[in-house]
Amino acid sequence: MNFDDYCQQKAAPPGSSSYYALRRAPFARQPLLTALFALRREFEETVKETSDPTIGRTRLAWWQKEMAALEAGSPSHPVSKALAAHLDDVATESPALQSLLSGFEMDLDQARYLDYPNLRRYIDSVGSTFASIVARATARAPEQASQWAAPLGHALMLAQIIADVGDDARHGRIYLPIDELQRFNVTAADLINRRYSDAFTALMRFQTERARDALRTALAALPREERRTQRTLRALAAHALALLDEIERDGYQVLHQRIALTPIRKLWLAWRAA
Known part of the structure; x- marks a missing residue:
């Protein structure tokens, strides 16, 4: 190979x-x-x-x-x-x-984060950095790519965290900030033991709205001259938005399963996004 x-x-x-x-x-x-x-x-x-x-x-x-x-x-x-x-x-x-x-x-x-600013440091180091590297690989103006790619990478990570809540918790990692869990009266044990509740639904609705808003804002900020060069990131964003919609429709049942899009839907979304 x-x-x-x-x-x-x-x-x-x-x-x-x-x-x-x-x-x-x-x-x-x-x-x-x-x-x-x-x-x-x-x-x-x-x-x-x-x-x-x-x-x-x-x-x-x-x-x-x-x-x-x-x-x-x-x-x-x-x-x-x-x-x-x-x-x-x-x-x-x-x-x-x-x-x-x-x-x-x-x-x-660390496996848990006190608040969103602490989580943001991790997300920016991983998600924003990676999206910026990917963007520079095809951008017309690579030196400016981080300005608009970093927020998109951050938003993609927010969506990934939502989709992986259950799996991450089973592996001892909880990326939902502690202060937000407390605000919605959800405990780490609830996530680890897959306990659904109205409080959990409210928490996940908040997380999903934040991720969706971040994705839409980042896509809107993508320079017109870079839209064609960034078809890969745009396709990933389209997948993330569709997945958030699917998770929402399924009642945020992400603790015991990983909700996913079908391959044919991913193909169509990637084609349409480009």
Whole structure:
């Protein structure tokens, strides 16, 4: 298996949202974007699918060395090799890649967040950083991409948190801020033990409205001249908005299951968004 095939399997298996979103990107940039999505998935698996924090930190330390090796021109991992082959200027993008890795490292340091400003620091380190990297890969004006891509990445993360509430809680991570849980009279134990209630519904309605508003605001701020270059991010946003609608229609039943869109609907949404 060559490194491009590895990235495709890791980042965008058929039927996934990333699969359809990446296919809307300019053809020449699809290998690079796929490698970036694969790298994000590698980082995510390192911290979220490792039960022992010591092992997680060891794996993160390896990735830190691998990112340095990528910048030095001697990567060893298939994803790093793909980035070396497709990324025009590795040195320029390396600080952002390191920042993305540092953002995921926060998952090993804390599993709950006191309030939204604390959560925002995590979301911006992961979601906003990643969206900015993706945007720069195809933007007409890469130097300005973070201004409009960062808010979109933040909004996408808010939507992901809602969809993953149940699964994250079962793995000991609760991204809904503690003060907001208290405001709606929902406890961490309620999430972990999958206890639905009117209070939980009200909490999730609040979370969904915030994420939906953030997505719509970020999309509206996307410069007209960049709309065509950012078909991948726009497709992801369309998927996120549709998924929020689906979660709402299902009564926010996200604690015992992960609600998802069908592949054919993802295909249609990605096509329409582009």
